[in-house]
Amino acid sequence: MTLLRKGPWWLGLAVIFMGAVCFYASTELAATAQYAAIGPGLFVAAIGLGLMGLGVLLLIQIARGEVFEPDEAENAAPGQPMDKRAFFTALLAAIVPALTIETLGLPATAMLSFMLVARAFGSKRLVADLIAGLVLGGISWFVFGWLGLQLGGFFPLAGV
Incomplete structure (x- = not known):
């Protein structure tokens, strides 16, 4: 049970939720267009599916106990609270x-x-x-x- 409290599970779930919202919104857009083989709905659906996949991968990393710390190139202070x-x-x-x-x-x-x-x-x-x-x-x-x-x-x- 300590593993569930330790990782930022909410972050993975939030990414999956954003992907689901994008994917749902894509159902209102045309997947094809008269002047082109693909329409705007296809891109929004692909982004939604991609976000959901990334959210699942993030949850897998959290379950494995991956520690999320900024790299030196990110120019971030690890112990400082969020602005x-x-x-x-x-x-x-x-x-x-x-x-x-x-x-x-x-x-x-x-x-x-x-x-x-x-x-x-x-x-x-x-x-x-x-x-x-x-x-x-x-x-x-x-x-x-x-x-x-x-x-x-x-x-x-x-x-x-």
Whole structure:
């Protein structure tokens, strides 16, 4: 019973759960497309299956008693507690697109997410991060439009 308490079992189960959510979401997407042999659903299903497989492998490593310590190349202090502020800032950056993309559009949503991720990694340059996110999001919006994929308006609130 001590083995069950010792390892981070929740982590393996969380990876399997994320994979299952992706796989379930893939059922709503087309697996094939009219203009191509494969569609977006195939990629989401493959990612979901891959995550579930990785979660199982992680549980196997935990059951074997593998110790998870950072490598020297990771530049992490092994005994230091998790930076909860940085974690929740990055989590918010992952949630922002689901909440804002239809209202704000891709460029503004990318701007906010980029700024939040940069802040989670320790950046203090708020304006520079916002500009970088807006430029990357704008370029992405134009490139996808050029490829024929419609991502909604550039800035729907302004009618653009």
